[in-house]
Amino acid sequence: xxxxxxxxxxxSGKDIRRLAGKAxxxxxxxxxxxxxxxxxxxxxxxxxxxxxxxxxxxxxxxxIAETTIPRxxxxxxxxxxxxxxxxxxxxxxxxxxxxxxxxVLVLGGDxxxxxxxxxxxxxxxxxxxxxxxxxxxxxxxxxxxGMALGLVATGKVASRSVASxxxxxxxxxxxxxxxxxxxxxxxxxxxxxGAKALVDPSQLKEALLCRAEPAAVGITSLGGLVRPxxxxxxxxxxxxxxxxxxxxxxxxxxxxxxxxNIGKTRLVKFDQVVRALGPSVIALDGERERVIATGQRIExxxxxxxxxxxxxxxxxxxxxxRKIFLRTM
Amino acid sequence: MxxxxxxxxxxxLHACMVRIRRFEEEAGKLMEDGKIPxxxxxxxxxxxxxxxxxxxxSNKDQITSTHRGHGHVIAKGGQFxxxxxxxxxxxxxxxxxxxxxxxxxxxxxxxxxxxxIVGGGPPIAMGAAFSNKFRKTKQVAVTFFGDGASNxxxxxxxxxxxxxxxxxxxxxxxxxxxxxxTRQTNHQAVTxxxxxxxxxxxxxxxxxxxxxxxxxxxxxxxxxxxxxxxGPTLLECKTYRYYDHVGVRGMGLTYRTDEEVDAWKxxxxxxxxxxxxxxxxxxxxxKIENVYARADEExxxxxxxxESSPFPTEEDLLEDVYFVGATS
Amino acid sequence: xxxxxxxxxxxxxxxxxxxEGVRQVLQEQDNAFVAGEDVGQAxxxxxxxxxxxxxxxxxxxxxxxISEKGIIGLGVGAAATGCRPIIDVMxxxxxxxxxxxxxxxxxxxxxxxxxxxxxxxxxxxxxxxxMNLAAxxxxxxxxxxxxxxxxxxxxxxxxxxxxxxxxxxxxxxxxVFVVMNKMSLAMQCEVPAEMYEVPLGKAAVVRxxxxxxxxxxxxxxxxxxxxxxxxxxxxxxxxxxxxxxxxPFDSETAVASIKKTHRALVVHEAVRFGGFxxxxxxxxxxxxxxxxxAPIARVGAPFSPVPYSPALEKLYIPNAExxxxxxxxxxxx
Ligand SMILES: Cc1ncc(C[n+]2csc(CCOP(=O)(O)OP(=O)(O)O)c2C)c(N)n1
Numbered sequence: 001x002x003x004x005x006x007x008x009x010x011x012s013g014k015d016i017r018r019l020a021g022k023a024x025x026x027x028x029x030x031x032x033x034x035x036x037x038x039x040x041x042x043x044x045x046x047x048x049x050x051x052x053x054x055x056x057x058x059x060x061x062x063x064i065a066e067t068t069i070p071r072x073x074x075x076x077x078x079x080x081x082x083x084x085x086x087x088x089x090x091x092x093x094x095x096x097x098x099x100x101x102x103x104v105l106v107l108g109g110d111x112x113x114x115x116x117x118x119x120x121x122x123x124x125x126x127x128x129x130x131x132x133x134x135x136x137x138x139x140x141x142x143x144x145x146g147m148a149l150g151l152v153a154t155g156k157v158a159s160r161s162v163a164s165x166x167x168x169x170x171x172x173x174x175x176x177x178x179x180x181x182x183x184x185x186x187x188x189x190x191x192x193x194g195a196k197a198l199v200d201p202s203q204l205k206e207a208l209l210c211r212a213e214p215a216a217v218g219i220t221s222l223g224g225l226v227r228p229x230x231x232x233x234x235x236x237x238x239x240x241x242x243x244x245x246x247x248x249x250x251x252x253x254x255x256x257x258x259x260x261n262i263g264k265t266r267l268v269k270f271d272q273v274v275r276a277l278g279p280s281v282i283a284l285d286g287e288r289e290r291v292i293a294t295g296q297r298i299e300x301x302x303x304x305x306x307x308x309x310x311x312x313x314x315x316x317x318x319x320x321x322r323k324i325f326l327r328t329m
Numbered sequence: 330m331x332x333x334x335x336x337x338x339x340x341x342l343h344a345c346m347v348r349i350r351r352f353e354e355e356a357g358k359l360m361e362d363g364k365i366p367x368x369x370x371x372x373x374x375x376x377x378x379x380x381x382x383x384x385x386x387s388n389k390d391q392i393t394s395t396h397r398g399h400g401h402v403i404a405k406g407g408q409f410x411x412x413x414x415x416x417x418x419x420x421x422x423x424x425x426x427x428x429x430x431x432x433x434x435x436x437x438x439x440x441x442x443x444x445x446i447v448g449g450g451p452p453i454a455m456g457a458a459f460s461n462k463f464r465k466t467k468q469v470a471v472t473f474f475g476d477g478a479s480n481x482x483x484x485x486x487x488x489x490x491x492x493x494x495x496x497x498x499x500x501x502x503x504x505x506x507x508x509x510x511t512r513q514t515n516h517q518a519v520t521x522x523x524x525x526x527x528x529x530x531x532x533x534x535x536x537x538x539x540x541x542x543x544x545x546x547x548x549x550x551x552x553x554x555x556x557x558x559x560g561p562t563l564l565e566c567k568t569y570r571y572y573d574h575v576g577v578r579g580m581g582l583t584y585r586t587d588e589e590v591d592a593w594k595x596x597x598x599x600x601x602x603x604x605x606x607x608x609x610x611x612x613x614x615x616k617i618e619n620v621y622a623r624a625d626e627e628x629x630x631x632x633x634x635x636e637s638s639p640f641p642t643e644e645d646l647l648e649d650v651y652f653v654g655a656t657s
Numbered sequence: 658x659x660x661x662x663x664x665x666x667x668x669x670x671x672x673x674x675x676x677e678g679v680r681q682v683l684q685e686q687d688n689a690f691v692a693g694e695d696v697g698q699a700x701x702x703x704x705x706x707x708x709x710x711x712x713x714x715x716x717x718x719x720x721x722x723i724s725e726k727g728i729i730g731l732g733v734g735a736a737a738t739g740c741r742p743i744i745d746v747m748x749x750x751x752x753x754x755x756x757x758x759x760x761x762x763x764x765x766x767x768x769x770x771x772x773x774x775x776x777x778x779x780x781x782x783x784x785x786x787x788m789n790l791a792a793x794x795x796x797x798x799x800x801x802x803x804x805x806x807x808x809x810x811x812x813x814x815x816x817x818x819x820x821x822x823x824x825x826x827x828x829x830x831x832x833v834f835v836v837m838n839k840m841s842l843a844m845q846c847e848v849p850a851e852m853y854e855v856p857l858g859k860a861a862v863v864r865x866x867x868x869x870x871x872x873x874x875x876x877x878x879x880x881x882x883x884x885x886x887x888x889x890x891x892x893x894x895x896x897x898x899x900x901x902x903x904x905p906f907d908s909e910t911a912v913a914s915i916k917k918t919h920r921a922l923v924v925h926e927a928v929r930f931g932g933f934x935x936x937x938x939x940x941x942x943x944x945x946x947x948x949x950x951a952p953i954a955r956v957g958a959p960f961s962p963v964p965y966s967p968a969l970e971k972l973y974i975p976n977a978e979x980x981x982x983x984x985x986x987x988x989x990x
Contacts, residue, residue: 014523015534016547019547019551019554025523025527028520058520084567194542194543195542195546196543291609367788368790418966418969420966427791427964427969477722481725509723510699516722582699641964643972650960
């Protein structure tokens with residue numbers, strides 16, 4: 001049987017948006033509890049093999065230790081990168097790709113999923129949100145997510161029948177490694193990565209969005225409230241910011257509204273190249289990630305070469321129709 | 330966030346970290362050479378925290394520090410001469426030689442003391458914050474404490490009261506992974522001290538304590554929030570001390586590997602900040618050199634001042650136990 | 658090396674005598690364990706639990722968080738329910754963090770419960786100045802503890818007593834504090850390998866004399882002995898009594914000494930005002946007034962916190978010279 005991958009990011013849900021955005025800290029005991037429930041759900045659906053990232057806080061390891069595991073169920077810890085950074089997730093993803101994981105549970109926010117996809121671009125994911133400012137992962141009960149993991153891993157529900165491939169942005173930075181974003185890439189006037197979150201609208205220069213969701217917070221909503229673009233649309237949106245255009249009143253972060261000057265908006269086709277030039281800081285999926293030097297060139301393009309995302313409702317609906325959880329006496 | 334940060338601020342942050350680093354390196358040497366008595370708990374490795382937080386405080390704002398307090402004192406405006414004099418136990422020191430490293434303080438700079446008692450600071454900072462609110466000033470009190478100290482009841486009581494009274498207080502946990510020789514995983518069941526904030530009804534934030542700009546931005550938000558009357562914040566900075574718990578080499582116990590220490594040094598706050606400032610043209614190699622040279626000059630002066638200063642005398646022994654004179 | 662092959666007495670430093678005492682208690686009592694900050698892997702910052710973790714495992718050598726209130730509470734709760742905890746409070750000064758657990762719980766529980774609870778808990782802690790550790794790492798608070806009905810307080814001045822007192826304390830069914838001295842850790846004396854007790858409530862006459870009695874506590878015993886030597890040169894034959902047990906206090910030995918010498922001085926490292934010396938003086942005037950030929954002198958630290966500066970700390974800590982000076986004053990020489 002194929003394995004279920006487990007990734008829990010200990011660092012998610014603790015950044016400066018707790019302050020700026022009036023959100024509460026997402027504590028690691030709760031993440032541990034979510035992993036427990038997901039594992040229990042997956043085992044209930046028949047999963048017997050798990051492979052997990054050895055996160056720096058031992059979330060998954062401890063979750064397993066605190067769960068009664070039936071005989072025959074195996075867990076394999078992947079060697080950690082030991083950096084206690086996003087590199088842990090990237091390295092774990094690379095290893096999971098080698099380990100024949102049918103589907104991976106990713107606990108974290110957009111940033112965690114982005115890191116995972118950097119390591120394994122076309123993975124099949126069940127992504128649960130452990131933060132506030134997320135577009136890619138969903139809010140769902142972990143037990144149900146676990147059931148879906150088990151159904152897909154055992155093949156009781158065919159992965160391709162319930163998962164769809166997501167869009168992503170590929171970013172080429174001159175003289176540097178390629179990067180990606182799952183939702184948005186923003187060019188800012190900042191000079192530093194600092195505390196990462198994007199909260200000051202006056203720093204924004206331009207943004208490329210795979211998804212412009214009006215029913216979300218953050219950069220995606222800036223596009224979404226002007227020209228919505230859904231996950232299903234085979235194109236993206238390019239926005240410029242600055243005086244002279246329209247003023248948008250939008251939630252830059254959870255519980256945090258700002259007036260943002262919107263310049264031009266245009267739709268971009270798949271693989272159409274969008275260029276930018278340093279100096280700037282590029283923010284990916286809501287977090288300032290890289291300092292771009294003066295004159296350094298950036299090229300970005302949107303495609304549907306992203307990860308496969310499991311639709312939890314569709315998966316459980318199939319299981320119901322096939323009476324997978326029904327036992328006759 | 331960090332909107333329009335000026336080059337001056339960046340240069341000051343850098344200089345502050347360098348001054349702390351050099352002071353501590355020198356103090357460590359002087360202790361190991363037997364010139365400074367007692368026990369020094371050195372701050373090398375954690376400079377970004379003191380620098381990033383203190384950049385948002387004026388002399389009017391208060392801090393409480395810890396046994397590992399030199400960095401806080403320097404970042405809050407402490408001068409090398411009276412600091413070295415204090416470490417030497419001389420009468421010209423910040424505490425007339427009576428306190429030493431673990432009690433170094435200066436009320437004019439808003440430093441309510443380093444502290445020999447782990448967890449001694451948070452209740453005092455909470456009290457100062459209460460006073461700030463009571464007196465309707467816009468002062469903020471910041472308390473620094475370690476991951477180890479977050480297990481003392483004093484921290485929990487102070488956090489609860491600060492949140493209850495919505496006090497202008499910022500709790501800065503410098504999580505360097507150890508309380509003395511005990512690793513964090515062996516002294517608490519949580520991995521992020523910031524998780525505890527939720528239990529007191531205040532925001533909890535984790536930042537990279539090896540990144541001065543990350544600390545700077547997070548501290549800015551927390552201190553602004555406190556100053557605006559919106560209550561306390563628990564800000565956890567993940568950092569590391571390069572030296573032993575006491576002194577440089579300390580007791581020579583093996584409780585961590587050289588590889589672990591080296592991995593953290595790879596992320597050294599000063600080196601990485603210098604790299605960015607060079608890349609952005611804010612500083613040049615020459616200017617950086619000058620910063621170190623100036624710090625070394627200050628050290629030379631400070632040590633000479635300390636060495637030539639007199640020791641306190643017998644009359645000083647019974648002085649300062651009580652306030653004597655007209656009531657203020 | 659076999660013991661028999663070794664020549665001469667078995668000399669052991671104070672620090673190793675502590676280790677040996679604790680080890681033997683752990684071997685003797687299955688329900689004894691050590692708990693405290695950095696007692697396990699680090700073997701205590703003073704080094705006296707070195708090797709015990711390897712020998713007894715982490716069930717019996719328990720590293721705790723920096724939570725003194727919790728640590729003493731752990732000792733009280735465990736002692737009341739069938740364990741015999743040995744609790745370590747790294748520096749005596751840190752008792753400030755847990756004084757409620759000590760004063761309002763540990764000391765009173767048995768009495769308040771009408772004798773219902775028994776608390777066989779031993780607390781090992783380190784007192785004393787002399788290392789330039791300043792006001793919060795140098796204090797001698799034995800009088801604080803002795804003022805609490807319900808706890809016993811011992812002060813070993815040497816390696817032999819350190820081991821024997823730890824064993825006696827651990828075998829006692831009451832809360833017992835063993836207040837040790839950080840300046841004495843390297844000090845050696847003969848220490849038998851086998852288990853033995855230094856009985857609670859027994860002072861020791863460490864130097865016999867007929868002309869003057871010096872009652873000394875903790876490390877001051879050695880200063881008193883040095884003073885006695887100097888005074889001998891001046892024709893004063895001093896008796897030095899190591900008080901050893903603060904609570905219970907051995908007034909019998911004290912009175913017997915006064916009956917012989919008729920003049921006395923008490924010395925401790927703690928602040929003189931309100932120090933335990935005052936209690937000794939009071940008891941002697943109650944019980945041996947008729948034998949006293951002069952007021953009893955007291956030597957202790959001045960009424961200030963312990964200063965950091967080496968220049969001041971030197972002046973602060975009582976020493977042989979100060980004892981000699983006070984004795985001379987009493988004798989008018
Ligand atoms: C009340 C109290 N208990 C114990 C100690 C001994 N001690 C001094 S520093 C220290 C470790 C503190 O750890 P942490 O708070 O994490 O700060 P760090 O040393 O790592 O900076 C301990 C246990 C003390 N000084 N005070």
